[in-house]
Amino acid sequence: MDIKMTSKPANFALASLLMASLYAMPTLAQESADITVYDDGSKPPFTLLLGSGNNWSVNVWGDETTSHNSEAIVVRLLEENGREIVQAQWNGGLAQIYWLQSIASNMKELSDSGAALSVVARIDSRPKKSVELKMDCGYPCGGALNMTRLFKAVPEGQWFRMSFKLGCFEEAGANMANIFAPLVIMTKNDFEMSVSEVRILENPPPESLVDCG
Numbered sequence: 653m654d655i656k657m658t659s660k661p662a663n664f665a666l667a668s669l670l671m672a673s674l675y676a677m678p679t680l681a682q683e684s685a686d687i688t689v690y691d692d693g694s695k696p697p698f699t700l701l702l703g704s705g706n707n708w709s710v711n712v713w714g715d716e717t718t719s720h721n722s723e724a725i726v727v728r729l730l731e732e733n734g735r736e737i738v739q740a741q742w743n744g745g746l747a748q749i750y751w752l753q754s755i756a757s758n759m760k761e762l763s764d765s766g767a768a769l770s771v772v773a774r775i776d777s778r779p780k781k782s783v784e785l786k787m788d789c790g791y792p793c794g795g796a797l798n799m800t801r802l803f804k805a806v807p808e809g810q811w812f813r814m815s816f817k818l819g820c821f822e823e824a825g826a827n828m829a830n831i832f833a834p835l836v837i838m839t840k841n842d843f844e845m846s847v848s849e850v851r852i853l854e855n856p857p858p859e860s861l862v863d864c865g
Contacts, residue, residue: 689852702725751835
């Protein structure tokens with residue numbers, strides 16, 4: 653898994669439009685082209701892992717999982733309003749969480765059609781350093797977007813949806829025909845966030861879209 657930090661900025665002009673309560677949002681009707689990565693649990697073929705310098709491939713299971721031989725990152729599977737959510741706590745040092753599949757997906761057609769990576773998240777504690785969202789296409793291939801400004805701007809403790817056109821990750825270097833991990837979240841200092849949903853949506857809610865800059 654490539655862990656190189658990049659500096660490609662994202663445009664956060666729409667940040668104020670992203671704020672919405674998770675439980676106030678209508679359920680999205682999933683179309684045949686959509687891909688569910690995480691929604692009340694990880695969906696096959698995707699598996700949730702965490703990684704740090706001691707081990708970049710640790711399976712997340714049970715109530716709490718920590719990075720190998722350290723607590724650089726702690727991931728908790730919690731129940732909230734009857735749904736499973738993922739809460740990740742970074743405690744210094746480069747670390748990441750990511751959803752991985754063993755066989756790569758070809759998302760090139762989805763990218764060309766304007767589909768987006770859509771994530772419902774909550775910032776529990778604002779980041780101290782740069783935070784990136786990345787799509788991984790096998791080391792050293794990947795495309796990352798810098799989320800630091802957005803994650804520092806949104807109110808803590810409030811669920812919101814953010815959607816990024818797959819083309820943003822393609823422009824940043826991802827090979828959309830060979831995606832192993834559709835979402836990697838990485839930082840190298842104190843930060844805490846929760847995730848309740850990860851999807852690839854052919855028609856993401858327009859108000860949730862963030863320009864890739």
